[in-house]
Amino acid sequence: MTEPKKPDAPAATGRANKHARDGKSNPTIYDIAKVAGVNPSTVSRALSKPGRVSAKTQKLIEDAAAELNYQVNPFARALPTGRTNTFGLIVADITNPTFFDIIRGAETTATLRDYTLVLAESAESAVTELTAARRLMATVDGLILASPRTDDDNIRALARDKPVVVINREVEGVPCVVPDVNKGISEAVRSLAANGHTKVAFVAGPSQSWMSARRWEGVRAACEWSRLEAVRLDSTKPTVDGGRQVARDVRASGVTAVLTYNDLLAIGLMQELQAAGIVVPDQISIVGFDDIFGADFTTPPLTTVRSPLGECGAGAATLLLDLLHGMGEPAGTLRVETELVLRGSSGRLLPAR
Amino acid sequence: MTEPKKPDAPAATGRANKHARDGKSNPTIYDIAKVAGVNPSTVSRALSKPGRVSAKTQKLIEDAAAELNYQVNPFARALPTGRTNTFGLIVADITNPTFFDIIRGAETTATLRDYTLVLAESAESAVTELTAARRLMATVDGLILASPRTDDDNIRALARDKPVVVINREVEGVPCVVPDVNKGISEAVRSLAANGHTKVAFVAGPSQSWMSARRWEGVRAACEWSRLEAVRLDSTKPTVDGGRQVARDVRASGVTAVLTYNDLLAIGLMQELQAAGIVVPDQISIVGFDDIFGADFTTPPLTTVRSPLGECGAGAATLLLDLLHGMGEPAGTLRVETELVLRGSSGRLLPAR
DNA sequence: TCGCTTTTGTCAACCGGTTGCCATAGATTG
DNA sequence: CAATCTATGGCAACCGGTTGACAAAAGCGA
Numbered sequence: 001m002t003e004p005k006k007p008d009a010p011a012a013t014g015r016a017n018k019h020a021r022d023g024k025s026n027p028t029i030y031d032i033a034k035v036a037g038v039n040p041s042t043v044s045r046a047l048s049k050p051g052r053v054s055a056k057t058q059k060l061i062e063d064a065a066a067e068l069n070y071q072v073n074p075f076a077r078a079l080p081t082g083r084t085n086t087f088g089l090i091v092a093d094i095t096n097p098t099f100f101d102i103i104r105g106a107e108t109t110a111t112l113r114d115y116t117l118v119l120a121e122s123a124e125s126a127v128t129e130l131t132a133a134r135r136l137m138a139t140v141d142g143l144i145l146a147s148p149r150t151d152d153d154n155i156r157a158l159a160r161d162k163p164v165v166v167i168n169r170e171v172e173g174v175p176c177v178v179p180d181v182n183k184g185i186s187e188a189v190r191s192l193a194a195n196g197h198t199k200v201a202f203v204a205g206p207s208q209s210w211m212s213a214r215r216w217e218g219v220r221a222a223c224e225w226s227r228l229e230a231v232r233l234d235s236t237k238p239t240v241d242g243g244r245q246v247a248r249d250v251r252a253s254g255v256t257a258v259l260t261y262n263d264l265l266a267i268g269l270m271q272e273l274q275a276a277g278i279v280v281p282d283q284i285s286i287v288g289f290d291d292i293f294g295a296d297f298t299t300p301p302l303t304t305v306r307s308p309l310g311e312c313g314a315g316a317a318t319l320l321l322d323l324l325h326g327m328g329e330p331a332g333t334l335r336v337e338t339e340l341v342l343r344g345s346s347g348r349l350l351p352a353r
Numbered sequence: 354m355t356e357p358k359k360p361d362a363p364a365a366t367g368r369a370n371k372h373a374r375d376g377k378s379n380p381t382i383y384d385i386a387k388v389a390g391v392n393p394s395t396v397s398r399a400l401s402k403p404g405r406v407s408a409k410t411q412k413l414i415e416d417a418a419a420e421l422n423y424q425v426n427p428f429a430r431a432l433p434t435g436r437t438n439t440f441g442l443i444v445a446d447i448t449n450p451t452f453f454d455i456i457r458g459a460e461t462t463a464t465l466r467d468y469t470l471v472l473a474e475s476a477e478s479a480v481t482e483l484t485a486a487r488r489l490m491a492t493v494d495g496l497i498l499a500s501p502r503t504d505d506d507n508i509r510a511l512a513r514d515k516p517v518v519v520i521n522r523e524v525e526g527v528p529c530v531v532p533d534v535n536k537g538i539s540e541a542v543r544s545l546a547a548n549g550h551t552k553v554a555f556v557a558g559p560s561q562s563w564m565s566a567r568r569w570e571g572v573r574a575a576c577e578w579s580r581l582e583a584v585r586l587d588s589t590k591p592t593v594d595g596g597r598q599v600a601r602d603v604r605a606s607g608v609t610a611v612l613t614y615n616d617l618l619a620i621g622l623m624q625e626l627q628a629a630g631i632v633v634p635d636q637i638s639i640v641g642f643d644d645i646f647g648a649d650f651t652t653p654p655l656t657t658v659r660s661p662l663g664e665c666g667a668g669a670a671t672l673l674l675d676l677l678h679g680m681g682e683p684a685g686t687l688r689v690e691t692e693l694v695l696r697g698s699s700g701r702l703l704p705a706r
Numbered sequence: 707t708c709g710c711t712t713t714t715g716t717c718a719a720c721c722g723g724t725t726g727c728c729a730t731a732g733a734t735t736g
Numbered sequence: 737c738a739a740t741c742t743a744t745g746g747c748a749a750c751c752g753g754t755t756g757a758c759a760a761a762a763g764c765g766a
Contacts, residue, residue: 028751028752028753029752029753030752030753038715038716039715039716039717040716040752040753041715041716041717041718041753041754041755042714042715042716043753044752044753044754044755045714045715045754045755047753048753048754049754049755052713052714053713053714053715054713054714054715057714057715071491072752072753073432073491073751073752073753074491074492075428075431075432075437075492075751075752075753076432076721076751076752076753076754077752077753077754078428078721078753079426079428079429079432079720079721079722079723079751079752079753079754080720080721080722080752080753080754080755081721081753081754081755082721084428086492094453094456094457094460095453095454095457095646097450097453097646097647100447100448100450100453101448103447103472104447104448104474107447107472107473107474108474111473111474111485116471116473116488116489116492117471117472117473118469118470118471118472119456119460119470119471119472120460120464120469120470121457121460121461121464132464135469136469138424138426138427139427139428139439139469267650293448293450293646293647294450294646294647294650297620297647297650297651298650298651298652299651299652381721381722381723382722382723383722383723391745391746392745392746392747393722393723393746394723394724394725394745394746394747394748395744395745395746396723397722397723397724397725398724398725398744398745400723401723401724402724402725405743405744405745406743406744406745407743407744407745410744410745425722425723426721426722426723428721428722428723429721429722429723429724429751430722430723430724431723431751432721432722432723432724432750432751432752432753433722433723433724433725433750433751433752434723434724434725434751435751707766708765708766709764709765709766710763710764710765711762711763711764711765712761712762712763712764713760713761713762713763714759714760714761714762715758715759715760715761716757716758716759716760717756717757717758717759718755718756718757719754719755719756719757720753720754720755720756721752721753721754722751723750723751724749724750724751725748725749725750726747726748726749726750727746727747727748727749728745728746728747729744729745729746729747730743730744730745730746731742731743731744731745732741732742732743732744733740733741733742733743734739734740734741734742735738735739735740735741736737736738736739736740
């Protein structure tokens, strides 16, 4: 009974017909083929290889597809080709607002180009991150790593498998999207210098954070240029809580202005200092990084070096998709501009009363 | 030169061997079968049907799988079964912090149970939402809709296809997770009443928002109970900006306390009122909803009715996964508690100076 | 009108698991 | 010890597109 053709059948008297439809599950290219009176492979070509079939047949097939309300089965397509029209995005912490805009930028670009975004979180752990990355690798066409904690070699290993784009970090041999901190930082430091500050602190982020190192470098260089003294303080974690905890060190350091690794730290620091009766910015100026959601909720609103996070997400997605479609070269770093957003938390030092 | 096999090789004389490995692509169950000396179908059973094969064979196969570093091909599995170990989450706005915790809750639960989360955004549009939902439906096992804008009938239609769970809205016949507003609201209103307020306003959210309607109902009922006068004001959009815009109406309404549909509106409103020189809470009390990230960044920090958003996300994911695994009944609504978070933006009215 | 190139459609073999059905071997029972 | 049952592994047909090879058809110049 494996004989699919019935030599004597007058009409479609489907017996053990292989691709018989019973109106139950979704229509397939076989159904379309039957309706349009062509071979299934012709349908496949019409639907995915523009120009491969004649305009006439194309139209015929498209009409049949529309009539049947056909939708390709992504798995059936993925099985032989490996393509899934999907890419993964791994962030360190979904509730960290730094990533919100990155996620949105990537999602928007994905949808725009008919891709689906798969999201995973690493919970700030390098091993979780790598596990998630490996897991995703199986089902996506490419991967975006936002502020990855994994080391360079592992990232390169992933990148050998499928296209990978890194955000907020530079990895040799892997395409990256990083905010160029210099412009924003020098604006910030110049502004502080102009307001009479002479000694500033930088509150660093996680020790393995590539970006934290870049920012500290930038701050130190800018301070040198402006002839300010710069000191570096460590934080326990890059959160509001971490900011509160570092307040002691900040006061002890005797600086009149602070730049922090990120806005969260800045906000926590400001809260703690204010709780201790210190007036911002009269007694101390505070400058954050990133301009996250909520940075302007504080009183005074936070001065910060804005990174165009949405742009980073969108840029990384674009880079990845271009890579997937064979356009453009594999490596290279995309730099996006940063700028100072001057709000109320920084300004002129008032003489002590 | 496309001939990879040498027909005269002495060993491993794979002829037109169907599942010949060349060490290139990923190992398959056929490779395992060969190594373990069993049939591929036995491998399949050993790997996915616990108990179907003998312990001895099981071990044999597992060892071979480990040795080859085998990973199932999700597409090959999905094709015949339809199962993908994936579910979708659609939110109205990725950058709205209300959804952050929902996303995290869902993601955490997903990872915990070996599922992958696919995220999509509807950009607050009912049609985009439906499109995204339909698109996702093809590739996921189930769907979570957070604060959907689509109408009930369309949601039910989706739910007929695959399991759907709704957050922040009740849809007859579809399992839902909703914060039970009453406890939090009555706490809030009682607190206002105790502080001498007699007339409060509720700033509503989007007109199609089910949750906004519930909250207004809750506020009105609680006010009636506490013998307060309640008025309802409309907002243009449920954002910080919308909050700023509604400030005029709030002042015109002559109330001394305001509850807003969400924290974003509350924050915007507070900013605008403060900019006009009004002191919060001395001259007006403000209470938000949700307790989003950043609600405590403001000065004074925002009093708000907290919804356990993370719990909602996790609960919805759990509900969905249980449904997918045949446990539990299809419908029913999961209610989570809300509570008042008393911070500085509400309190006793000071007599006008 | 004929041979030659270019389209265009068909055939069939995949991609890699899953699963119903069946055969066999070992266990159980009378 | 024969008869029956059950646990286990094998066979082969799917799931639904994709694609290389090829043949039929069409276009075209001489």
